[in-house]
Every structure is written in structure tokens, then in C-alpha cells.
Amino acid sequence: MDVRENLPFIDPENLSSQDVLEVLLHLFRQKPGFIDRGHEINNKETAWVNAFLFRLNPGIDHDGMEAFVVEVIGSSVDRMAKLR
Numbered sequence: 001m002d003v004r005e006n007l008p009f010i011d012p013e014n015l016s017s018q019d020v021l022e023v024l025l026h027l028f029r030q031k032p033g034f035i036d037r038g039h040e041i042n043n044k045e046t047a048w049v050n051a052f053l054f055r056l057n058p059g060i061d062h063d064g065m066e067a068f069v070v071e072v073i074g075s076s077v078d079r080m081a082k083l084r
């Protein structure tokens with residue numbers, strides 16, 4: 001996904017905490033069956049989505065292009081309980 005093309009309001013070289021959440025949600029919404037049961041900003045690199053903490057890492061894809069990699073940091077039982 002090209003962030004500049006799909007999310008033109010986001011500067012991938014200067015991400016805010018809200019931008020990280022927007023990119024993560026955009027990616028997850030592309031997955032069939034994804035339901036957003038709750039999300040929130042955590043800090044400048046991470047965000048909670050459905051009680052899982054994700055980090056958006058800048059990197060290089062297999063074609064040598066700049067890309068983002070989504071890393072799962074962990075989950076929260078307390079946050080999961082609130083979703084029920």
C-alpha cells in the first residue's frame with residue numbers, strides 16, 4: 001500500500017500518533033471479516049486495536065521500496081473484557 005496514494009492527508013515521513021492509528025485501521029479494514037471493536041492511540045508508534053497493541057515500523061519491502069511493517073506487541077486481558 002502506498003500511504004501517499006491511499007491516505008493523502010498523512011505524511012509517512014512525519015507520522016503523528018493519530019496517523020499511526022489511521023494507517024493501522026486502514027490496513028485492518030482491508031482484511032475480510034475485520035470488525036473494529038475498539039481502538040485508541042497509545043503513543044507515537046503504537047495503537048490499540050481490538051485489545052491488541054500494534055506497532056507500525058518503517059522498513060523496506062522486497063522491491064526495495066519504503067514500506068511499513070505491522071508488529072504485534074501484545075494483548076490486554078483487561079481491554080478484552082471491556083469489549084464484551
